[in-house]
Amino acid sequence: MKRRNFVKKAVLGTMTTVIGAEIVFGNVLPEGYQPLALQDPDPFKMFDKDKEMVVLNDKPWNIEAKAHLLDDKITPNKFMFIRNNGIIPEDIDIGKWTLTIDGESAKQTKTYTLEELKSKFSQHTYQLTLECGGNGRSEFDPPAKGNQWTIGAVSCATWTGVRLRDILEDVGIKSDAVYIGYHAADVHLSRDPKKEPISRGAPLPKVMQDETLVAFKMNGKDIPLAHGYPLRLVAGGWPASVSGKWINRISVRNIVHDGTKMTGTAYRVPCNPVAPGEKVKDEDMCIIESMPVKSLITYPKTGATIQQGKKLNIRGHAWAGELEVSKMEYSIDFGSTWKECAIEKPANRLAWQHFTANVDFPKKGYYEVWARATDARGISQPMLLPGWNPKGYLNNASHRIAIKVA
Amino acid sequence: MEDHKKFKQQVRAIYRLMVVLFGLFAVAAISVLYLLSNPSLFEKSKPEAEYVAVVEEDDYDKIENGIHVRTGLIEAEGLMAVVNNCTNCHSAKLVTQNRMNKERWISTIRWMQETQNLWDLGNNEDMIVDYLVTNYPPSNKGRREVLKDIEWYELKD
Numbered sequence: 001m002k003r004r005n006f007v008k009k010a011v012l013g014t015m016t017t018v019i020g021a022e023i024v025f026g027n028v029l030p031e032g033y034q035p036l037a038l039q040d041p042d043p044f045k046m047f048d049k050d051k052e053m054v055v056l057n058d059k060p061w062n063i064e065a066k067a068h069l070l071d072d073k074i075t076p077n078k079f080m081f082i083r084n085n086g087i088i089p090e091d092i093d094i095g096k097w098t099l100t101i102d103g104e105s106a107k108q109t110k111t112y113t114l115e116e117l118k119s120k121f122s123q124h125t126y127q128l129t130l131e132c133g134g135n136g137r138s139e140f141d142p143p144a145k146g147n148q149w150t151i152g153a154v155s156c157a158t159w160t161g162v163r164l165r166d167i168l169e170d171v172g173i174k175s176d177a178v179y180i181g182y183h184a185a186d187v188h189l190s191r192d193p194k195k196e197p198i199s200r201g202a203p204l205p206k207v208m209q210d211e212t213l214v215a216f217k218m219n220g221k222d223i224p225l226a227h228g229y230p231l232r233l234v235a236g237g238w239p240a241s242v243s244g245k246w247i248n249r250i251s252v253r254n255i256v257h258d259g260t261k262m263t264g265t266a267y268r269v270p271c272n273p274v275a276p277g278e279k280v281k282d283e284d285m286c287i288i289e290s291m292p293v294k295s296l297i298t299y300p301k302t303g304a305t306i307q308q309g310k311k312l313n314i315r316g317h318a319w320a321g322e323l324e325v326s327k328m329e330y331s332i333d334f335g336s337t338w339k340e341c342a343i344e345k346p347a348n349r350l351a352w353q354h355f356t357a358n359v360d361f362p363k364k365g366y367y368e369v370w371a372r373a374t375d376a377r378g379i380s381q382p383m384l385l386p387g388w389n390p391k392g393y394l395n396n397a398s399h400r401i402a403i404k405v406a
Numbered sequence: 407m408e409d410h411k412k413f414k415q416q417v418r419a420i421y422r423l424m425v426v427l428f429g430l431f432a433v434a435a436i437s438v439l440y441l442l443s444n445p446s447l448f449e450k451s452k453p454e455a456e457y458v459a460v461v462e463e464d465d466y467d468k469i470e471n472g473i474h475v476r477t478g479l480i481e482a483e484g485l486m487a488v489v490n491n492c493t494n495c496h497s498a499k500l501v502t503q504n505r506m507n508k509e510r511w512i513s514t515i516r517w518m519q520e521t522q523n524l525w526d527l528g529n530n531e532d533m534i535v536d537y538l539v540t541n542y543p544p545s546n547k548g549r550r551e552v553l554k555d556i557e558w559y560e561l562k563d
Contacts, residue, residue, distance in 0.1 A: 055499070056499060056503060057496070057497050057499045057503075058497045058499060059496050059497035059499075060496070060497075139550070139551065140547075141544075141546060141547035142544050143504065143506065143547070145506065145510070145514055147500070189496055189522070190495050190522060192523055300561050303556045304560075304561035305558055305560050305561060306560075306561050312561075368553065384550050400553065402553050402556045404558065
């Protein structure tokens with residue numbers, strides 16, 4: 001019931017995003033009346049997602065893509081995964097929306113309206129890769145608790161906003177500042193107003209990067225509701241949970257931010273490698289920063305049958321957290337031999353890179369095409385699962401598709 | 407004779423009074439009963455029409471092919487305890503997509519109690535844990551699984 005209410009209220013402002021058309025007489029809709037289009041609980045319609053997207057969880061909403069859906073160079077909304085920790089904010093009034101900078105290491109507490117943010121600071125646009133820290137969790141053995149993402153919790157969209165650095169310089173930060181933590185308008189699943197569903201952040205060097213934005217546009221339009229409308233922190237290359245949605249406050253901290261899902265085991269992996277299933281104490285868990293090197297074959301869709309003698313064109317994307325991908329390879333013999341393939345430079349730092357190859361198969365039969373990216377430091381994707389960790393993060397094992405030559 | 411008439415009139419008057427009183431009493435009793443069963447009668451009706459999911463009572467907890475349709479949970483002993491205790495805050499999908507042994511299901515419950523406002527499950531806890539371990543146990547996946555559920559199609563270009 002509440003969810004429908006939120007949709008109605010939030011959406012009268014952003015009706016266009018949800019229905020894809022303006023509600024002409026929206027201002028005279030009787031109070032309490034919900035437009036027919038919004039009475040439908042269908043998440044694909046509600047969030048404007050493609051029908052092939054996979055719903056992992058509907059409370060909170062968690063939806064992922066499949067590899068072949070991510071074929072676009074710039075991910076459109078309909079193929080972008082949703083990872084929510086709480087309930088999407090229910091009363092969004094963009095006229096009243098503000099961003100407050102506070103915290104023990106801010107020289108002052110300062111509040112900006114959306115208009116002030118847009119007019120006061122210069123705007124920048126980047127393609128930024130956002131991958132959920134738990135992408136690939138479903139493959140870990142013993143299994144890790146949480147949403148069982150396969151490969152589709154990654155996207156690279158165009159984000160437009162102002163630099164967080166510019167805002168912090170305007171406010172002034174003290175020399176003991178080490179971290180920022182965001183606070184947002186989403187609601188805890190238990191509806192306890194004292195609890196935040198998630199309040200993560202980043203250390204100062206990441207915060208001060210050119211590409212770390214307080215964004216208000218995705219792919220040139222208002223950010224869709226499920227992705228953080230009207231204001232989102234975007235820190236490409238790091239677990240997407242750093243890129244807080246619906247943000248209304250950023251605290252400048254003199255300690256590592258200790259908000260919800262910063263402490264304990266959340267978004268942390270063992271500081272030293274452990275055996276599968278081993279117990280790890282909280283104090284031996286370290287916060288994930290840059291995501292590891294990874295790639296996806298986005299064309300063709302797995303399961304393709306081709307005729308003998310025909311070559312197969314494959315393509316996809318590769319990314320490496322803070323780093324650039326320097327080499328891309330594929331194998332059709334389970335890693336016995338690897339062939340290097342063409343990979344483009346990123347559109348900007350932290351954008352994923354596109355690769356293509358023309359694959360020859362020696363004879364009829366069943367094949368798997370495996371993809372392997374290598375980052376600028378010479379570190380490659382493993383073919384098997386990387387180090388097991390209690391929460392199942394950072395699975396960057398090679399992606400593979402099945403092919404039959406008939 | 408006069409007395410007799412007077413007496414008759416008095417009886418009739420008392421009778422009428424009794425009828426009226428009884429009628430009033432009956433009306434009052436019915437009103438009270440109605441109010442008890444529907445306490446919101448005199449509350450101002452809300453102009454905001456909250457959207458209420460209309461559920462046919464018969465189908466609410468329907469089981470189909472061993473699956474509780476409303477939640478997707480497997481039908482087995484303890485199902486309703488799980489539905490009633492584990493799907494208030496989060497979706498049942500968070501249960502059905504996970505696989506854990508007894509120790510880890512219990513530690514997940516403790517974590518929810520410590521941090522997520524989950525209540526004490528009391529006598530239901532054993533039943534819930536048994537249900538979860540029996541129906542959602544871990545399976546060995548090894549270091550990398552074979553590709554499964556491939557939908558073959560002919561690639562034309």
